[in-house]
Amino acid sequence: MALIVQKYGGTSVGSAERIKNVAKRVAKARAEGHDVVVVVSAMSGETNRLVALAHEMQDIPDPRELDVVLSTGEQVTIGLLAMALKNIGVPAKSYTGWQVAVKTDNAHTKARIEEIDDAAMRADLKEGKVVIVAGFQGINEKGDISTLGRGGSDTSAVALAAALKADECQIYTDVDGVYTTDPRVVPEARRLETVTFEEMLELASLGSKVLQIRSVEFAGKYKVRLRVLSSLQEGGDGTLITFEEDNNMERAAVSGIAFDKNQARINVRGVPDKPGIAYQILGAVANANIEVDMIIQNVGAEGTTDFSFTVPRGDYKPTLELLNQLKDSIGAAEIDGDDTVCKVSIVGLGMRSHVGVASKMFRTLAEEGINIQMISTSEIKVSVLIDEKYMELATRILHKAFELDQ
Ligand code: ADP
Ligand code: ASP
Ligand code: MG
Numbered sequence: 363m364a365l366i367v368q369k370y371g372g373t374s375v376g377s378a379e380r381i382k383n384v385a386k387r388v389a390k391a392r393a394e395g396h397d398v399v400v401v402v403s404a405m406s407g408e409t410n411r412l413v414a415l416a417h418e419m420q421d422i423p424d425p426r427e428l429d430v431v432l433s434t435g436e437q438v439t440i441g442l443l444a445m446a447l448k449n450i451g452v453p454a455k456s457y458t459g460w461q462v463a464v465k466t467d468n469a470h471t472k473a474r475i476e477e478i479d480d481a482a483m484r485a486d487l488k489e490g491k492v493v494i495v496a497g498f499q500g501i502n503e504k505g506d507i508s509t510l511g512r513g514g515s516d517t518s519a520v521a522l523a524a525a526l527k528a529d530e531c532q533i534y535t536d537v538d539g540v541y542t543t544d545p546r547v548v549p550e551a552r553r554l555e556t557v558t559f560e561e562m563l564e565l566a567s568l569g570s571k572v573l574q575i576r577s578v579e580f581a582g583k584y585k586v587r588l589r590v591l592s593s594l595q596e597g598g599d600g601t602l603i604t605f606e607e608d609n610n611m612e613r614a615a616v617s618g619i620a621f622d623k624n625q626a627r628i629n630v631r632g633v634p635d636k637p638g639i640a641y642q643i644l645g646a647v648a649n650a651n652i653e654v655d656m657i658i659q660n661v662g663a664e665g666t667t668d669f670s671f672t673v674p675r676g677d678y679k680p681t682l683e684l685l686n687q688l689k690d691s692i693g694a695a696e697i698d699g700d701d702t703v704c705k706v707s708i709v710g711l712g713m714r715s716h717v718g719v720a721s722k723m724f725r726t727l728a729e730e731g732i733n734i735q736m737i738s739t740s741e742i743k744v745s746v747l748i749d750e751k752y753m754e755l756a757t758r759i760l761h762k763a764f765e766l767d768q
Contacts, residue, residue, distance in 0.1 A: 363395045363396060363397070364396050364397070364528075364530065365396065365397045365398075365399070365487070365527070365528045365529055366391060366396050366397070366398055366399070366528060366529060367398075367399045367400075367401065367519050367520075367522050367526065367530070367531045367532070368388065368391065368398060368401070368519075368534060369400075369401040369402070369403075369515055369518070369531070369532070369533050370384050370400065370401070370402050370403065370534045370593055371403045371406075371515065371516075371533075371535045371536065371593075372403045372404060372405060372406035372407070372408070372409070373406045373536040373594075374403075374534050374536065374593035374594070375402050375403060375404075375406075375442075375443070376405050376406040376407075377405070378442070380593075381439065381443055382446050383593070384400075384443060384446070384534075384593065385443060385449070385450055385452070386450070387534075387593065388400055388443075388447060388452070388454075388492055389450055389452045392452060392492060397487045398492050398493075399483060399487070399492075399493045399495065399522055399526060399528070400443065400492060400493070400494045400495070401495050401496075401497045401515055401518050401522060402436060402439040402440055402443055402494065402495075402496065402497055402515070403435075403436060403497050403498065403515040404435025404436050404438065404439060404498070405435065405438070405439060408435040409432060409435050409498075412432050412434065412435060413428075413432070415431065416428050416432075425471055426470055426506055428470065428471060429470050429471060429506070429507050429508055429509045432471070432498075432499075432509045433458070433459070433496070433498070433499040433507050433509055436458075436459075436497055436498055436499055436515070437458055437496055439496075440457065440458070440494045440495065440496045441456050443456070444456040444494050447492055447494075452492055453489070453490055453491045453492065454491055454492040454493075454494055455486050455491050455492075455493060455494065456495075456496075457482070457483070457493065457494065457495045457496065458496045458499065459495070459496050459498075459499035459500040459508075460501035460507060461482070462478060462479060462482065462483065462495060463479050463500070463501050464499070464500035464501065464518065465500060465502070466500035466501065466502050466508045466510070467503075467508075468502045468504065468506075469508070470506075470508055470509070471509055471511065472509075472511040473500060473502065473508035473509065473510055473511075474576070475500060475510065475517065475518075475521045475580075478521060478522060478525035480525050483495075483526065484526070495518065497514065497518040497519065498510050498514040498515045498518060499518070500518075510574075511574070511576070512574075513573075513574035514574055514576070515574075516533055516574040516576075516577035517574050517580060519531055519533065519577065520578075520580040520581050520584075520586050520588060521580050523584075523586045523588075524580060524583075524584035524586050528586070529587065530587045530588075530589060531581070531586050531587065531588050531589070532589050532591055532600075533573065533577075533588065533589065533590045534593035535590065535593065536592070536593070537553075537572065537590075537592060538553060538591065538592035538595060538598050539553040539554065539555075539591065539592070539598075539599075539601035540554050540557050540562065540565070540570075540572055540590050540601040540603075541553055541554065541618075542554065542617070542618050542761065542766040542767075543570075543618060543619040543621075543757055543761055543766070544570065544572075544621070544757075547621070547754050547757055547758070548619075548757055548758050548767075550761065550762075550766075550767035551766070551767075552766065552767065553600075553601060554601050555599065555601065555602070556601065556602045556603070556604045557603055557604070557618070558604050558605070559578070559581065559582050559603055559605050560711060560742060561617050561618065561709055561710065561711055562578050562603050563578045563582065564620075564707070564740075564742060564743045565618050565620045565709050566578045568620035568622060568705065568707040568709065568743065568745060569621050569622030569624070569705065570620045572590060573588075573590065581603060582605075587602075587603075588602070588603040589601065590603075613710075613711065613712040614710065614712050614764070614765070614766075615710050615712040615716035616708045616709065616710040616712065616713070616719065616760075617709060617710040617711065617712065618709050618710070618766070619706065619708055619709070619757055619760055619761055619764075619766070620706075620707045620709060621705065621706045621707070621756075622704060622706075622707075623675070623704045623750055623753065624674050624675050624676075625655070625672050625673075625674070625703050625704055625705050626673055626674070626677070626678035626681075626701035627670055627671070627700045627701075627703050627735065627747060628670065628671055628672070628673060628678075628681050628682065628685065628697070628698075628699040629668065629669070629697065629698050630643055630668070630669040630670075630685060630692070630694050630696075630697050631662070631668045631669075631694065631695050631696040631697070631698075632662060632666045632668065632695025632696060633666060633667055633668075633669065633692055633693055633695075634665065634666060634693050635661065635662070635667040639667065639669075640659065640669070642688075642691075642692050643669055643685070643688075643692060644657070644669075644671065646684060647671075647673070647681060647685075652673050652674075652677045652680065652681055652684075653673065654671050654672070654673060655671070655672045655705075655738075656671060656672045656705070656736045656737075656738045656745070656747060657669070657670070657671040657672075658671070658736055670735075670736065672703070672705070672736065672747060675701050681699075682697065682699060702749065703735065703747050703748065703749060703750055704747070704748060704752075704753040705745050705746070706745070706746055706748060706753060706756045706757055706760065707744065707745040707746075708723055708744050708764065709742060709743045710743075713741065713742050713744075714741060714742065719744065720744045722763060722764070723744055723746070723760060724746075726759055726763040727746065727748070727756060729759075730752075730755060730756075732748055732752045732755070732756055733748065734746045734747070734748060735748060735749075
């Protein structure tokens with residue numbers, strides 16, 4: 363007998379019929395003798411609907427009230443799933459985030475989980491109940507409802523699995539595992555039987571939304587056994603996130619490709635080339651709580667230099683406004699940018715033992731006439747910034763060039 367945390371995403375609980383199906387899956391795991399804690403998302407489309415409603419009330423919705431609204435989606439599905447389970451004779455009890463309590467910091471709409479009280483859940487499990495917890499939400503030290511950022515139910519599930527020391531955390535979604543790239547974009551993408559924790563961390567942070575990045579970080583920190591599976595099809599082992607590194611010299615150079623449209627490029631041209639200039643520009647951006655990702659600095663003409671960097675697309679206009687205010691004090695000749703760019707990244711532990719991986723990526727893109735605007739690399743990934751109109755093409759040709767379809 364094991365303790366299993368199962369998480370069902372929006373599509374998996376997208377209709378009454380699907381919720382009944384989830385109940386059957388949960389009942390099956392319980393019939394096999396397992397203790398089950400279920401985490402659910404809101405029905406698909408619901409969180410987007412709530413975000414849109416909030417924006418009809420205020421251009422920039424009040425963060426505390428926005429979390430009050432956003433958290434309602436998951437409250438509906440926990441109650442419905444509990445009813446569906448009771449209806450087939452399985453004792454179950456639903457919990458909102460604050461009832462558990464899932465304690466978070468005070469950052470509304472992107473709160474981090476700090477502590478989980480497992481006493482009530484353990485007592486229910488002991489009585490043979492299935493425990494159902496609302497994903498994506500918690501309570502902060504002021505007693506206010508918080509939410510964990512889009513896709514945050516994954517993180518709720520992994521954090522609960524860590525707190526309960528569960529034997530496995532199973533993420534049920536609308537694909538049957540982690541693929542070499544998003545199968546909606548590249549139909550030839552293949553399911554990976556296993557992916558290492560390090561690779562999954564890169565893929566998630568570079569745009570693969572199959573797992574929220576914080577859920578992967580949690581799994582790494584607390585060594586949670588994490589598996590991604592399909593809720594829509596029977597059977598299958600899905601993809602297991604592994605911690606042990608096989609020393610397989612035959613390992614392919616690239617394991618997966620991620621892409622991300624949530625990017626914008628900012629250019630600050632013709633600033634004096636002197637110590638402290640990077641700090642003046644990027645420090646101001648950081649102080650405005652805007653996350654800078656890729657950065658390049660070019661030597662310009664006559665003692666000047668040009669900076670380019672990327673920010674999340676939603677921060678494009680605020681960043682331009684901020685820098686235009688500083689234009690005179692930093693001595694910039696010109697400030698402009700582009701918010702129609704995207705980042706495409708290849709990821710693989712195999713890069714450590716293969717040479718020429720990056721150049722193969724650049725050659726493949728060049729052969730299709732795709733211009734690279736920025737590059738960033740780490741030991742196990744290479745990312746390029748390109749025009750967003752080439753995102754799908756670039757992903758497809760790289761997938762083929764690195765033989766991920768085979
Ligand atoms: P859920 O609502 O269950 O949380 P998400 O939509 O958040 O589901 O995540 C699943 C989706 O992630 C898939 O439908 C797929 O389009 C997308 N995806 C992106 N990259 C990958 C990948 N490498 N492997 C599998 N799915 C991916
Ligand atoms: N319902 C939330 C969202 O759509 C959380 C989640 O689904 O994981 O982002
Ligand atoms: Mg998700």
